[in-house]
Amino acid sequence: MRIIVTAKSASANAGVFVAPVFSDQLDAPHLSEVDAKSGGRVAALRAIGEVTGGRYVSVLTSAGRLPADHLLLVGAGARADFGRQELQRWAAAATRRLAGRRVIRIAVDATGIIAALTSTAPALRAEGGASFGPGLAADSVGPRDAAITAVDFIVRGVIDGSFHEGVGGKSVIESKPAPLSVLEIIVPNGTDLAGAREGARRGEIIAGGVERTRRWSNYPANEMPPLGIAEEARDRARAVGLRATIITATQLKRMGAGMLLAVGKGSKNPPCLVVLSGGKPGAKDPLGRRLAMVGKGVCFDTGGISLKPPAEMEEMKHDKNGAIAVLEAAATVAQLDPGRPIHALAACVENMPGGNATRPGDVVTALNGKRVEITNTDAEGRLILGDALHYAERELSATHLVDVATLTGIAYSAFGGEVAATCGTDAALLDEFHLAARRAGEVYWPYPLADAYVKNMSAWSADFQNSGSREASLIRSGLFLREFVTVPWVHLDIAGTAYRRSATPFAGRGSTGAAHTSLVELAMGGGVRR
Numbered sequence: 001m002r003i004i005v006t007a008k009s010a011s012a013n014a015g016v017f018v019a020p021v022f023s024d025q026l027d028a029p030h031l032s033e034v035d036a037k038s039g040g041r042v043a044a045l046r047a048i049g050e051v052t053g054g055r056y057v058s059v060l061t062s063a064g065r066l067p068a069d070h071l072l073l074v075g076a077g078a079r080a081d082f083g084r085q086e087l088q089r090w091a092a093a094a095t096r097r098l099a100g101r102r103v104i105r106i107a108v109d110a111t112g113i114i115a116a117l118t119s120t121a122p123a124l125r126a127e128g129g130a131s132f133g134p135g136l137a138a139d140s141v142g143p144r145d146a147a148i149t150a151v152d153f154i155v156r157g158v159i160d161g162s163f164h165e166g167v168g169g170k171s172v173i174e175s176k177p178a179p180l181s182v183l184e185i186i187v188p189n190g191t192d193l194a195g196a197r198e199g200a201r202r203g204e205i206i207a208g209g210v211e212r213t214r215r216w217s218n219y220p221a222n223e224m225p226p227l228g229i230a231e232e233a234r235d236r237a238r239a240v241g242l243r244a245t246i247i248t249a250t251q252l253k254r255m256g257a258g259m260l261l262a263v264g265k266g267s268k269n270p271p272c273l274v275v276l277s278g279g280k281p282g283a284k285d286p287l288g289r290r291l292a293m294v295g296k297g298v299c300f301d302t303g304g305i306s307l308k309p310p311a312e313m314e315e316m317k318h319d320k321n322g323a324i325a326v327l328e329a330a331a332t333v334a335q336l337d338p339g340r341p342i343h344a345l346a347a348c349v350e351n352m353p354g355g356n357a358t359r360p361g362d363v364v365t366a367l368n369g370k371r372v373e374i375t376n377t378d379a380e381g382r383l384i385l386g387d388a389l390h391y392a393e394r395e396l397s398a399t400h401l402v403d404v405a406t407l408t409g410i411a412y413s414a415f416g417g418e419v420a421a422t423c424g425t426d427a428a429l430l431d432e433f434h435l436a437a438r439r440a441g442e443v444y445w446p447y448p449l450a451d452a453y454v455k456n457m458s459a460w461s462a463d464f465q466n467s468g469s470r471e472a473s474l475i476r477s478g479l480f481l482r483e484f485v486t487v488p489w490v491h492l493d494i495a496g497t498a499y500r501r502s503a504t505p506f507a508g509r510g511s512t513g514a515a516h517t518s519l520v521e522l523a524m525g526g527g528v529r530r
């Protein structure tokens with residue numbers, strides 16, 4: 001798709017002209033102009049209640065003298081609630097509205113969007129992450145960055161909205177996206193066009209990473225075993241200039257990664273640890289960090305001997321989402337800033353029952369030497385992550401760690417599909433991550449690592465156990481991981497946000513690409529206060 005950023009006066013003919021409608025400003029300046037050029041279409045449709053500005057409420061009508069064949073009005077909700085995530089979803093919904101249509105060229109009117117992004121009430125303006133008090137205010141965008149951010153997130157949304165499983169996927173269930181070959185974004189006269197075009201390039205690279213994360217995570221387990229992830233990762237690394245190391249089961253055995261191996265024992269598909277690295281070996285990034293991102297790559301989670309009930313077990317092919325997110329995040333970073341030091345580690349394994357599977361009550365020695373009683377083989381994510389986190393510290397000298405996992409069903413019940421849970425050992429890094437996430441258009445919320453519950457992890461035959469009673473089980477999943485880190489660390493539990501159980505106007509069902517972009521922001525320094 002060719003992306004053109006043009007000042008208002010210069011816009012060329014498009015198939016469909018897309019304009020946002022804000023529910024609290026139905027007479028916005030950009031709409032008055034669209035209304036006039038379209039021959040009063042906006043006013044006429046507003047008069048009968050067809051155009052309301054309600055989120056994703058859309059109407060396709062005639063374009064009149066607008067430089068297009070058709071006009072698509074898409075509701076964007078109230079301006080005060082309009083931040084990066086809302087913009088990206090708006091653009092994706094507009095694109096999905098055209099699915100199945102023969103449209104090859106669209107023009108998106110960004111003028112009203114730029115105004116809306118900067119019009120957020122001052123009280124709500126504190127940049128996301130830090131303001132855990134009053135609730136989830138829309139993130140604000142400074143006036144200087146508004147045009148660049150608008151273009152960036154429109155591009156991301158249009159690419160997101162064009163996502164499709166394609167041939168071999170479920171192409172018969174959802175109609176194919178419109179075959180867009182040109183996306184024109186119209187900005188106000190006087191906009192810094194070079195900056196906006198840079199935003200478009202950034203958006204395109206990031207959206208490509210999200211798209212690949214979604215596609216790759218959606219693979220069924222029969223087509224994507226642990227070594228399949230390794231192969232894909234090696235290809236990606238070659239394409240973007242990262243180093244790839246695959247640590248095989250044999251090497252893991254020699255090394256003593258007892259927890260990762262224990263989870264893989266029941267499967268014929270052997271586990272592995274995939275490491276992608278950028279920059280000179282041992283180098284620190286411009287923020288003085290050796291950041292390592294660690295992902296849970298359970299290609300399928302049956303629960304093992306602690307077998308899961310059959311209902312929705314097929315969703316557990318998505319239990320590798322964290323691993324894919326870190327691998328793709330590293331690839332995206334390598335494209336945005338070639339040579340930037342970064343590590344991604346994917347702990348890949350299949351959790352199966354079987355004659356050789358780990359039993360409840362088995363005791364294993366972790367890579368860091370701690371003895372762990374596996375009381376529940378379904379709490380496997382923390383086992384594989386514990387070994388991978390320690391590996392990152394010991395073998396890669398990581399100074400900062402972030403791990404990503406579809407770790408607990410509780411994170412989904414408690415926070416749902418829109419908010420992911422975090423915890424960590426370092427307030428500064430947590431804060432940095434939360435700010436990076438808001439700038440990425442994602443929502444995370446922290447839970448406390450309360451030491452009072454450490455005793456609930458105690459085992460009588462080992463240093464501690466991997467599971468236990470229901471009490472504070474989310475907190476204990478974090479406390480367990482903490483046993484394997486000594487440097488600043490943040491944990492992301494994306495069990496709720498990793499995949500969608502049903503389609504929305506802005507995305508189909510399946511993997512969401514969660515965490516990819518927040519990780520990219522974190523790695524690129526986007527969590528640093530400006």
Ligand code: BES
Pocket residue numbers: 301303319376378379380381406407408409410412467468473495496
């Ligand atoms: N992969 C699951 C968590 C999960 C559940 C992700 C539902 C997405 C949707 C994880 O390995 C798991 O089974 N967790 C257990 C932990 C428990 C045994 C302590 C859970 O949440 O029930």
Ligand code: ZN
Pocket residue numbers: 298301319378380381406407
């Ligand atoms: Zn799992």
Ligand code: MN
Pocket residue numbers: 301303377378379380381
């Ligand atoms: Mn499990």
